[in-house]
Amino acid sequence: MAVKVYGPAISTATVRVLLCLEEMGAQYELVPIDYSTGEHKSPPHLARNPFGQVPAFEDGDLMLFESRAISRYVLRKYKSSGPDLLREGSLEESAMVDLWLEVEAQQYDKAISAIYIEIAIKPVYFGGVPDEKVVAESVEKLGKVLDVYEARLSKSKYLAGDFLSFADLSHIPYTHHIVASPHASLFESRPHVKAWWESLASRPAYKKVTAGTPTSK
Amino acid sequence: MAVKVYGKPQAVCPQRVMHCLVEKGVPFEFVLVDIDTMEHKRPEYMEKHPFGQVPFIADGDFELFESRAIVRYFASKYADRGPNLLGRTAEERAKVEQWLDVEAITYSPCAFSIVFNLFLLPIRGLPGNKGEAVASMEKLDKILEVYEKQLARTKYLAGDEFTLADLTHIPVTRYLVEHCGLAYLLDDKPHAKAWWEDVSSRPAWKKLMSFVASGASFYAP
Numbered sequence: 136m137a138v139k140v141y142g143p144a145i146s147t148a149t150v151r152v153l154l155c156l157e158e159m160g161a162q163y164e165l166v167p168i169d170y171s172t173g174e175h176k177s178p179p180h181l182a183r184n185p186f187g188q189v190p191a192f193e194d195g196d197l198m199l200f201e202s203r204a205i206s207r208y209v210l211r212k213y214k215s216s217g218p219d220l221l222r223e224g225s226l227e228e229s230a231m232v233d234l235w236l237e238v239e240a241q242q243y244d245k246a247i248s249a250i251y252i253e254i255a256i257k258p259v260y261f262g263g264v265p266d267e268k269v270v271a272e273s274v275e276k277l278g279k280v281l282d283v284y285e286a287r288l289s290k291s292k293y294l295a296g297d298f299l300s301f302a303d304l305s306h307i308p309y310t311h312h313i314v315a316s317p318h319a320s321l322f323e324s325r326p327h328v329k330a331w332w333e334s335l336a337s338r339p340a341y342k343k344v345t346a347g348t349p350t351s352k
Numbered sequence: 353m354a355v356k357v358y359g360k361p362q363a364v365c366p367q368r369v370m371h372c373l374v375e376k377g378v379p380f381e382f383v384l385v386d387i388d389t390m391e392h393k394r395p396e397y398m399e400k401h402p403f404g405q406v407p408f409i410a411d412g413d414f415e416l417f418e419s420r421a422i423v424r425y426f427a428s429k430y431a432d433r434g435p436n437l438l439g440r441t442a443e444e445r446a447k448v449e450q451w452l453d454v455e456a457i458t459y460s461p462c463a464f465s466i467v468f469n470l471f472l473l474p475i476r477g478l479p480g481n482k483g484e485a486v487a488s489m490e491k492l493d494k495i496l497e498v499y500e501k502q503l504a505r506t507k508y509l510a511g512d513e514f515t516l517a518d519l520t521h522i523p524v525t526r527y528l529v530e531h532c533g534l535a536y537l538l539d540d541k542p543h544a545k546a547w548w549e550d551v552s553s554r555p556a557w558k559k560l561m562s563f564v565a566s567g568a569s570f571y572a573p
Contacts, residue, residue: 185498186458197443201457204449211442226429227414233421240456241418242403283402 137162138209141180142189143170147248147308148202149190150344154304155206157340159217203236203305210301220301231295235302238280238294246277247309254316274318281321281328288327299334307335311345354570355380358397359406360387361564364464365419366407367523370563370571372423374556375519376434377573420452423516437516447510451517462492463524471531492528493537496544503543508551518551526552 140156140163142149149165156163168174168189176187183191184200191198192205194212199205210220222228250273257263287294294302310332314322322332335341355373357380359366366382373380385391385406393404401408401417408417411429416422427437439445465488469480502509510517525548528534538545551557563571 185501186454186495197446199446199450201450201453204446204453207449208442208446211445226425229428230414230416230421230425233424234416234418237418237421237456238403240453286402 136195137164139164139166139193140205141166141183141191141193142168146189147251147312148188150308150311151202151305152190152192152205152209153344154307154340155209155220155301156213157343158220158304158338159209159213161209161213161216203240206301206305218299220299220304222295222298222300228296228298232300232302235294235300236305239302239305242280243277243306244309246273246280247313249273250277250316250318251309251312254318255312274321277321281325284331285325285328288331293331303331303335307341307345311336311341356383356410357381358383358385358400358408358410360385361567363387363406364467364523364527365405367560367564368419368520369407369409369422369426371519371522371557371560372426372437372516374560374563374571374573375437375554376426376430378426378430379570379572382569382571420456420516420520423519427516435514437514437519439510439513439515444511444515448515448517451509451515452520455517455520459492459495459521460524462488462495463528466492466532466534467524467527470533471527489534489537492534496537496541499547500541500544503547508547514551514554518547522551522557 138156138161140149140152142152142165144150144153144165144167153163153165168180174180175184175189180191181187183193183198186200188200190202190205191200192208193199194208197208199208207221210217211223214221220232222232250270253265253270253273257265284294291297293299310322313319314332314336322328355378357366357369357373359369359382361367361370361382361384370380370382385397385408387406391397392401392406397408398404400415403417405417407419407422409415409422411425416425424438431438437448439448466485469482469485469488471480473480499509506512508514508518509521528537529548529552538548
């Protein structure tokens with residue numbers, strides 16, 4: 136039975152899970168959740184994700200939420216049919232994957248999502264105007280994070296080590312939008328970060344999952 | 353060679369790591385990095401921890417930061433001793449990670465906003481942002497309603513055993529209850545209240561609180 140992912144295809148957290156399923160060649164069904172009708176707060180969806188967020192994930196009797204937890208589950212379940220993205224055969228390598236996943240979820244995500252919300256979500260979904268002060272502060276914050284990444288990636292091919300891991304892929308959903316925006320220079324101006332991004336963006340799973348997603352202008 | 357934990361023993365994130373080590377019966381040396389004098393932002397420390405935060409650990413030659421990566425590391429390394437902190441099946445493990453992420457992304461940022469504005473700033477004689485604290489308290493109440501529903505079904509967050517998912521909540525929740533007067537948020541949530549009373553009376557947590565109060569540098573199980 137195919138696993139199910141509940142969420143809009145354009146949701147960055149949903150994309151995170153879809154990327155992992157595609158990397159592992161897994162069969163899955165994407166069940167769209169319509170934010171415009173408040174479906175994410177409807178009782179059936181709250182039964183899947185009690186915080187009323189997306190994505191939610193179903194594998195038989197197992198219901199999960201939180202995109203990174205879902206992704207880890209997927210990467211383990213389909214471990215024999217795709218790349219080793221969690222490195223659980225090595226205590227130290229898997230710890231490095233966990234470390235950079237925490238950095239992604241706390242430092243990177245906070246700064247980059249704030250930019251995306253201002254320049255893409257607000258204007259498109261709420262007819263609002265970007266708060267330039269918030270954008271400027273978030274761009275500065277993201278710049279500082281990317282300085283650390285630049286230093287790291289000058290010593291190590293990927294974030295957790297010389298191997299590609301889920302820690303790298305987890306950065307794709309928001310980065311995909313920002314590199315297509317006026318703030319692409321954040322990535323273009325840092326040569327190791329730029330090369331790292333280009334490597335991620337060349338992956339077939341990336342191209343497949345992001346084919347239908349609009350990028351911000 | 354003993355594990356070294358770098359940080360300030362009263363700080364929430366180092367306490368997560370130390371609690372995990374105490375649960376697993378692993379001795380460690382605590383090395384003070386004085387965040388009150390901004391030691392964590394000085395170049396010497398930032399060479400180890402490029403984001404200038406605590407904790408940082410050294411386990412022999414292996415160095416790591418990010419408290420939740422560290423507790424996963426020790427829970428895996430010492431899977432064969434002490435309580436099982438990671439779940440026993442793939443499904444249980446996924447639930448542990450789900451609630452770890454809820455703590456990291458939803459619970460703690462809200463909790464920290466309250467602790468920062470109602471405790472950390474005032475004890476330094478600085479004004480906390482009451483409006484921000486109140487907004488966060490309302491948010492926390494709603495988050496705890498979700499926890500109440502889960503804890504009415506399972507004894508602990510990820511299932512019927514205590515795991516990392518419960519552990520990472522404890523240090524900041526203690527600040528909320530003991531220093532910010534927020535125990536009342538649990539009064540109308542009997543299962544969440546029982547969960548808090550259970551996890552905060554774990555012998556390993558009590559041992560850690562004694563260790564922190566003692567000002568000692570070396571912990572031996």
